[in-house]
Amino acid sequence: MDNVIRRRTPGARLARAVLYTVLILAVLFYLMPLVVMLFTSIKPLEEIRAGSLLAIPLDPTFAPWAKAWGEACTGMRCEGVSVYFFNSIAIVVPAVLISTTIGALNGYALTKWRFKGSELVFALMLFGCFIPFQVVLLPMAQTLGWLGLSSSRAGLVLVHVIFGIAFTTLFFRNFYVSVPSELVSAAKLDGAGFFRIFWRILLPVSKPIIVVSVIWQFTQIWNDFLFGVAFSAHDTQPVTVALNNLVNTSTGVKEYNVDMAAAMIAALPTLVVYVLAGKYFVRGLTAGSVKG
Template sequence: MANVIRRQTPAARLGRGLLYGVLILAALFYILPLVVMLMTSVKPLSEISPGSLLSFPQNPTLAPWTKAWGEACTGMRCDGVGGYFWNSFAIVIPAVLISTTIGALNGYALTKWRFKGSELVFALMLFGCFIPFQVVLLPMAQTLGWLGISSSRAGLILVHVVFGIAFTTLFFRNFYVGIPNELVSAAKLDGAGFFRIFWRILLPVSAPIIVVSVIWQFTQIWNDFLFGVAFSAHNTQPVTVALNNLVNTSTGVREYNVDMAAAMIAALPTLVVYVLAGKYFVRGLTAGSVKG
């Protein structure tokens, strides 16, 4: 009871109010660039000047968004990011599904079906998380050429799957370490095999770490620029490359409202994913962070 009374004192309420005030100011500080981008994207070009960065639009318009969406690039000129927006989805969705599935199977095998050299295999895969992407550009380009899928969506999907497996394996391995081995042993005694144990026992309890893997991979692949610009052609470029082309191929007066609208379009999917599933991402990371 004394603790309850102390928490209700004016000093405690003042301290809580100050804490919330600091948190709100910090949130406003970090969200300010997004607000500026949004306001600029709905301003007519005549309202954009160096001194009007934080001013509200007087005559808001969606014309910059329409122009930013535009059409596909022709030659060296890019008229919008719309077509490449769907390119990114065509690359991200299969890459996320494949890398998450393989990572789950790897994590399961490395924890519940240990074999000779499994720790070495895991160490090598973990090492893959620290390899700079720039180091592998040339050998990866040669590999894609040998496979006949260079400058294609399939090639980009393969690149992202290869680099995503190291991270997803780490996530699932750390999560599955905390699941009792007795469950797997009992299933083996009942005659269950590798895939049946995974499907019936491991997968139903894997929702938190699956969310972590999907959000992590979705964000990394969607925001990727290096692989997109190195391993794609004009008609297979992701939205990040199209955004760069749009901003850097403008002629005449710089249309900042169109550039901001295009940046908002490119960032929208990751914003939606974090708004809808951000709390599950934190829970999933916490679930696997103290295991293994």
């Protein structure tokens, strides 16, 4: 047996080396655009024109980052993305919290407090996940106008909450199916009500799926452009719209380093979220995949 293991060891090591080589090459390939963006964002404009995209900066500078961060836009000219960065934060945080909370309650009610027609309700909510966003632009704009929320951050929060509920309900419903119903039945016999059971039993075991919901919603809302450009005014635009305005605004000289710095600033929050919580996202997706 020892001889067999020794004979197989070199082949296993070779296979592992090949696997790691392929993985490293794949990582380098997918990181190349990010590296190009980073290099370009810290190069002086003269160096960009004279060198290649992959050249390491010879005289690195963070002046493009400072200019990209900039100040608020005045008139039709955009001087930076700072104000719009905080607009996105003001939109993302309440939208994520509200849609995740409602999705958790919906998933709980649809699995542990089933009522007549609950499957139909879930099917309709699931259908909402597949409605193209472009189809609802006009009716949503009319609704926001009736509510007095047109061109406001509150209006964008409402839009993202409405579209997020379908996905968060799906996440939590599939997760809560794996939670034994006997726990809820026992709590009901002890006199616990709807919200007490949710708070004491369901919520403590929901950490994996909460992470999934938060990451999913955060990424979708932060990267949204369509709703941002359709339902916001000049001073309430999210960072994605401001980035588009900055890139497409020219005063005679195209500043590629400033454009790349602004793109990096806009992408940093989602990169940080995935770096810090990416492994929990995968665990949360598979946590409710097997019942029992």
